[in-house]
Ligand SMILES: NC(=O)C1=CN([C@@H]2O[C@H](COP(=O)(O)OP(=O)(O)OC[C@H]3O[C@@H](n4cnc5c(N)ncnc54)[C@H](O)[C@@H]3O)[C@@H](O)[C@H]2O)C=CC1
């Protein structure tokens with residue numbers, strides 16, 4: 001049970017250092033975070049792929065976790081309805097819940113962003129402006145994820161370093177470069193405690209992917225288990241950096257907890273593995289040899305993928321705050337099939 005392993009790792013950390021995770025309403029006095037206060041975490045985009053993962057993880061350690069969503073459905077934790085564009089409402093949520101850490105996951109991903117540029121611009125850019133202002137005003141520690149999508153065809157692709165040309169060709173990528181730069185600007189200008197990781201494509205079993213270019217690497221597991229057939233929308237030799245969600249969430253908590261003096265930058269690449277659809281199929285077929293795979297290329301997604309990094313250089317994250325991934329491709333596939341396989345058996349039994 002790999003997920004449990006990650007949970008217990010975080011739980012262990014929390015027990016050893018009460019300042020790093022447990023929330024107590026009793027001893028909370030200030031809205032500004034200090035090393036002795038315990039964080040109260042607000043997650044925006046709480047029902048997305050990453051928000052579900054992080055809120056599940058933190059709900060085991062934290063007594064208060066607030067999530068913001070555009071819909072009223074709720075899985076875990078206290079839950080607040082709000083549009084990221086409604087800055088007045090956001091301010092009220094932060095103030096009333098005495099939030100100290102904000103994890104800003106609300107966004108439109110790369111493929112859906114291209115299908116609705118004006119909405120992506122509003123959510124990813126105006127939404128970010130709201131979050132930055134509120135975080136600066138209330139002295140919050142702010143995490144905003146960036147992505148491999150923040151690079152473009154003129155960036156070095158194999159490997160892609162932290163600092164290089166960034167000229168993405170999607171509204172998603174443009175909004176993420178904007179987020180990196182605005183966060184760093186607010187840090188230098190106003191002292192905002194802004195922290196940002198560039199995630200690879202994230203793979204998880206307990207929610208559906210939200211309209212990205214790397215979605216195929218999640219969908220294959222669901223289709224392989226349910227139907228034994230998978231139609232891939234990227235070419236078989238398209239190489240992209242990927243990461244299992246447990247590694248991604250652990251990296252996020254580690255960078256949030258890192259002492260400020262250990263951070264020589266505010267935006268870091270993180271890396272785990274890098275594979276093509278063909279390599280992923282081969283690994284899945286080691287467990288499900290009857291899996292049939294066909295290719296029907298989505299031209300929009302393919303063009304995006306061809307402009308993204310093939311390998312990510314995360315040496316700065318390793319050096320500054322000790323980042324190290326746990327999952328490589330074989331463990332990822334084994335874990336995904338175990339979770340999705342057992343989930344579908346339970347569903348069939350019910
Ligand atoms: N999943 C991945 O592979 C990667 C994700 N990221 C970043 O991580 C973050 C979370 O990604 P995912 O969870 O995969 O995305 P997702 O698409 O699964 O979830 C995004 C969430 O944002 C919410 N949202 C959209 N419009 C909103 C609005 N107006 N107000 C409030 N909430 C709104 C959606 O309801 C959804 O729950 C995003 O910022 C994304 O750019 C970065 C790199 C890779």
Ligand SMILES: CC(=O)[C@H](N)C(=O)O
Pocket residue numbers: 109110111147148149172199200201202211212213214215
């Ligand atoms: C890598 C990402 O940022 C996301 N999964 C997408 O494909 O848009």
